[in-house]
Amino acid sequence: MSIEKRNLWIMWVCNFIIAGSMTMVMPFLSLYIETFGEFSDEYVQRWSGFIFGITFVTAFLMSPIWGRIGDKYGFKPILLINGFGISASIFLMGFMHHVHGLFLLRLVMGIVTGFIPTSIALIAKQTPKKIAGETLGILQMGTVSGTLFGPLLGGVMADSFGFQYTFIITASSIVLATLVVLFGIVEKSNNESKKQKNRPSRKKVIxxxxxxxxxxxxxxxxxxxxxGLFSIQPLLSLYVSELTSADNVAFLSGLAFSATGFGNLLLTKRWGKLGDDIGYDKVMMILLILAATLIVPQAFVTDLWQLVILRFLFGMSIGGMLPCITAYIRMEAPFELQGEVLGYNQSFRFLGNVFGPMLGGIVSGYVGISSVFYVTGGLFLLGFWMLWWSVKQTRKVKKPSPRRGQ
Incomplete structure (x- = not known):
């Protein structure tokens, strides 16, 4: 087995563990805050939002920095720093007794939440351009799988062992994944990047x-x-409760949420391979139209099974976005700057993680939860128009001018 292929499968397993471990704590975060004292529901909900969101804010700021360091010194050291940093943050969360301390640890965790983006940069940089979409699709399957099973496993562990031991077990699993990177990943040194003295400044890269x-x-x-993915996520349990009178709303909400992940998992690799064959821009435009077409009908469902099916189909359409976006950047960005450019792309993704729930909360507060699906569909159509216009303008610039006299 080649070094590149071995690196891919090692990072697949590690991303599965990291993604699963980082999402294990999400189902019981608000419940954990309640153990700190006698608080009102409003106080717990407000701080749950702050503590959840602060990680993405700091990650948004740090992603290009980690990418720039990775381009210069290699991505493996960044993986180790982030892996051990995440595990230390989660371990200490198990010993917190105050919301401010938990908020601070989540802030620090955002600084080192670069493991999965860095793994994408590592694999993208070592992968030939002609198979980048398919390869990155395989890598994303590990992340999606971990994200699917993490919350379920976290909830089971919290019920079985308690909150503190769940944090400790989660931190230990991340340490294990980081040690696998330490002893298993072989990164080819990029001597050209290291020798480059006149490396562009951050301003020049922008x-x-x-x-x-x-x-x-x-x-x-x-x-x-x-x-679009995060706009409805915090409201999904409320929407499910409107569709069913069953008592186990939390489980049914998890089912609706997981349906998107399973659909994503099913076609991610195939969308990436199609991007390799016909062009990443074409596949992204197809997926944006499909995503808009499949999310708007979710506002009209009258039964839970209808929502689950539509969420599954929506997941199938959205699954190819990340590998196609990353593969396109791999194709277009200068080789010695790819880590930093991918870091800026990751910052945009983290910003979307923050903006999406805010948008969903504001829209649902004024005109109801169903309206969030309309707005999200409009966002996907806006993305399609933006990409179509950019492709058209780019082709117009590249088209050679006709010679005089012809």
């Missing part, structure tokens, strides 16, 4: 991105996709 219309559009789509 100018390079802004001058490339398609790169800006692709990063904008990364933001839209994440905002």
């Amino acid at each position: 100018q390079i991105i802004l001058q490339h219309r398609m790169l800006v559009s692709v990063m904008g789509i990364a933001f839209i996709v994440q905002a």
